[in-house]
Amino acid sequence: NLSLKVLSFFFAVSLWLFVNLKATSETTLQVPVRWENVPEFLEITNAVTDSIPVLVSGPRRILSNLDPRKAAVVLDLSDAKVGLSNYQVNEKMIPLPPGLRAQVLPPGNIQFKFDLLVEKDLEVEAQFAGEPPEGYGVEKVEIQPARIRVVGAQSEVQALSGLQTEPIDLTGRDSNFEVRRRVDLNRPHVRIKGGMDQVDVKVRIQEKTLQKVFQATPVEVVGVDKERVELSPLVVDIVLEGPAGLVRSASANDVAVVVRVPAGATGLHLLRVSARVGVEGVRAECRPDRVAVRVLPPQASQ
Known part of the structure; x- marks a missing residue:
């Protein structure tokens, strides 16, 4: 009976749509965390987690198409102060499509450690590796620029008494030479102001x-x-x-x-x-x- 077959087909389609539109599901996602508006006088000195676990539930058809990157949490750090600060993440901070619900899983907070941002002028010293031929040695070293200004977290900047270049190899050197080397900061939260992280080094070699x-x-x-x-x-x-x-x-x-x-x-x-x-x-x-x-x-x- 053709009429019965057509009716059965429409009934099956309707049932499938009803089940899929109404069916709900849930999944745990790692939602990205970003931050902005860090005060100019502060530096973040700890390793900050860049995602949090969130339980998301809702219609399966919507949930299956959810891109976690579009649900990123953005923290406003404009009120930050020196020291440790905890920023709590709640469900309202997670931008989800209509029909989806979020539940932030423990610990649910992001910890920041802030330090004052300071500047300091430091003298640059050449760092050598290897040895020149027997009977020869370094008589004089000239570095340009001789001093460099750094900027960074106060606790790390104050601990610096000077800067060193990356190693300069003296192996086989029996005459004067010039090289360009990067400055080795070796501090995660200190950088060279202006971005010029290289110096010119003139080395005078003299027979001992x-x-x-x-x-x-x-x-x-x-x-x-x-x-x-x-x-x-x-x-x-x-x-x-x-x-x-x-x-x-x-x-x-x-x-x-x-x-x-x-x-x-x-x-x-x-x-x-x-x-x-x-x-x-x-x-x-x-x-x-x-x-x-x-x-x-x-x-x-x-």
Whole structure:
């Protein structure tokens, strides 16, 4: 019977619509939490949860199409003060489509920790890693800009006495060089004011200074016949100082000590001795730097 079949079809459709339109369901959603209007003089210093659990119930057809991102809770922090503050979330704060109901599940509050926002000028120091070749070292470091202003939570800014660059590798460096490095703040709630977080670093590399001692070096007399001279002491030590490579290469054959006796001098004199070094760029010092010289008259030596 065609009429009966048509009637049965419409009855089934009506029943399906009635069941689905009237059927209710519920589900737990993680509703996003956002905040706004943080006072300019405050900084949030704790890890704040970015969602809360909410039990949502209502018609299944509406609930199944619900996008949690469109139900986000927005907190107004314009009344915030220094210290801990709890902001309670209630059902009225959750924007849901008509027909849906929300129940905020425990704990139902968002905790914020606020600190004063302060500024401070800090000196930047270069941080090094690795070692230059043997005999070389860092002589001077120039940083531009030498000081940087930071802004952030008072508790963290006050704890800073200075700033460091990211590590600068010295491995294999035996000459001057320049690099650009980021400033390593290492503080979660401190930032550089103005956003310029890089500095230019000039590093001057110099060969290290080394000392080497040649002991008991004989004193040579010049300016008078050696047969007429008595010395005390007869030997002195020579201390060489200069670039490590040059000093290491010097040998006893490269050094000599002389004392110059003025022409016509006789009697006892305390004269300065001088060192001769056959290596350029090396300084020499005699210890002691004076010797007693007795010059005998010409007839006394015959």
